[in-house]
């Protein structure tokens with residue numbers, strides 16, 4: 001067995017300075033040590049897919065990241081790993097435990113994933129190695145992972161077996177206390193604006209220092225069509241990951257970060273509201289454009305139309321959850337969000353539909369990520 005610090009300290013020296021994930025009993029000592037040591041930043045995610053998105057945001061904001069979870073959760077992370085990290089070339093060091101691993105008598109729910117864990121990583125083109133089990137192997141493994149991530153821009157996996165790390169106590173981990181936020185209702189119940197008109201208004205009001213992350217589908221395409229700027233990131237895939245990525249960025253700057261969701265995408269990773277509400281980045285604005293449908297795929301009714309996103313957000317610890325259904329209310333909600341400490345949720349009820357001459361980003365994801373990263377690096381804070 002090695003000690004958690006035998007791995008964490010050389011990893012820190014190699015530049016890994018941001019940790020996120022979801023616990024597994026095989027990871028308990030490592031996570032306990034990361035949480036207890038003030039030198040390591042850790043964000044507890046609500047799902048493994050969300051942790052991948054949070055790490056992607058932290059990487060865009062200039063950090064080298066480590067994502068830790070159980071191999072069961074690798075299933076939850078397949079979508080962002082394949083449709084966010086891969087196309088945008090966003091690296092992270094994945095520590096994946098190996099429940100159901102070789103020679104291990106484990107629970108039935110781990111049997112199949114235990115068999116396929118290395119193959120699943122390989123099939124996702126994620127290079128992987130055994131997590132080091134001796135002190136002598138740690139340096140070379142970290143160095144090789146760092147080198148691979150820098151040269152290919154892709155995640156690297158380390159598969160951790162049971163009892164690799166000696167026990168560590170958990171200390172200094174005060175549970176996040178949620179303070180229920182306020183709700184504000186600006187609704188007039190009149191005709192609703194389009195997504196396009198709302199995005200135009202957003203761009204007219206947001207300062208140039210704001211970083212804007214748009215969810216998959218027509219939201220990103222409309223944003224691109226209105227104006228294409230380095231401070232925009234169009235999430236072409238990873239449905240539901242806008243808030244997670246936004247959180248990862250927002251925790252590392254003070255200028256505004258605006259994550260634009262659809263109602264379908266927000267429902268897909270509703271747990272992200274709780275993560276945002278417990279880490280409470282004051283500069284975070286979460287805009288849900290709610291047309292009640294999966295508009296981008298043909299207007300099918302969304303899973304749960306009519307959800308009061310601002311109530312959910314306030315209950316999860318957002319400072320203010322505002323609901324609006326016209327541009328006057330939107331102006332008021334956005335002005336508050338940009339000029340007072342958040343996190344803020346703006347639940348904007350809009351008409352379904354899009355413009356006829358809708359464009360698609362002509363700039364590829366790798367370039368979008370690179371210029372967004374350099375925007376974040378060059379912006380004042």
Ligand SMILES: Cc1ncc(C[n+]2csc(CCOP(=O)(O)OP(=O)(O)O)c2C)c(N)n1
Nearest residue numbers: 216217239262263264265293294295296297
């Ligand atoms: C994980 C995943 N599931 C499904 C899709 C297909 N898909 C792309 S956009 C979209 C609809 C998104 O709906 P919503 O978030 O409400 O935004 P809207 O299209 O209404 O603006 C769907 C289902 C996808 N890209 N990824």
